[in-house]
Amino acid sequence: MTVEKEIIKKIEEYDTIIIHRHQHPDPDAYGSQGGLATVIMQSFPAKKVYQVGKNIPGLNWITVENEDLPDATYKNALVIVTDTANTPRVDDDRYNKGDFLIKIDHHPNDDQYGDLSLVNTNASSCSEIIHDLILASKGKLELTAEVAEKLYAGISSDTGRFMYDATTAHTMEVVASLMRTGIDTSKINRRLDSITLPVARLSAYVYENMKITKNNAAYIILNHDKIEEFDLGDAGTSAVVPLLGKINTTICWTVFVQQKDGTYRLRIRSKGPVINELAKEYQGGGHPLASGARIDDANEIPAYIEKLDGLAKKFAEEHDMTDW
Secondary structure, eight states: OOHHHHHHHHHHHOSEEEEEOBSSOOHHHHHHHHHHHHHHHHHOTTSEEEEOSOOOTTTGGGSOOOOOOOGGGGTTOEEEEESOSSGGGBSSGGGGGSSEEEEEEOSOOSSOOSSEEEEOTTSSOHHHHHHHHHHHTTTSSOOOHHHHHHHHHHHHHHTTTTTSTTOOHHHHHHHHHHHTTTOOHHHHHHHHHOOOHHHHHHHHHHHHHOEEOTTSEEEEEEOHHHHHHTTOOTGGGGGGGGGGGGSTTOOEEEEEEEOTTSOEEEEEEESSSOOHHHHHHTTOEEOSSEEEEEESSGGGHHHHHHHHHHHHHHHHHHSOOTTO
């Protein structure tokens, strides 16, 4: 029996299903969680299906309102965690209080948690995996337009509107499948691309104040008072992460976002150098070209930047950069 069939069997078996996602969610976290929750609710109306996690303003249009569940709900429940590589990143640590735990993810499987796991690192997104799970159900789960909208939002976001290397021929086949439900993909893309006025002003600040190392690694340090000045929370800074990579000479880059406790959250991206091993050195991890990490003290930042610059230098020495 395939893993997909085992997961479908578990979904059929349990009357209560609770779905978690990762902290600081992006559209793929919302899309995979919300898409899975919606398809189960629509296909099995008698089941009680809940979503768990702190809501992020600006992304709630992707999924239904999340639930504030009492602990007792987890008794005899099936718990599914989507789009979350390791257990410290799961939003709400009660994920392990259920009767059975399933992990569905597309990140490197360094933390092999769960009683059952479906991990496909070749998938563009967790939303792509949820689509394939629906097809593997042979009609037990129905792909409706409402489900397709959520999954498309996750795929479109995680592929950078299909510009990133994770976009495969299969990704486009999945998108075609979603589009056949009649969803308005242009409308979804416009919502994903739109920004608020504070984010627009922060974008101008980023371009004005970003730094570029001698080997074309770029970075910007956003201290907490600056984020407050632009009336943005930590989640509001996510929209500026791709900006540094739009500069044609940039090879890899990092956005440092200071948290209220003085630590820094690192959003690390790359056009070529593998950066997830560097992220692991700093309490993080992720994809080879898109990772996250954490630095506890600003004094650690210079050493990190030196390592990021080293990755850019090594990549430039090994590749022809004339067509970048």
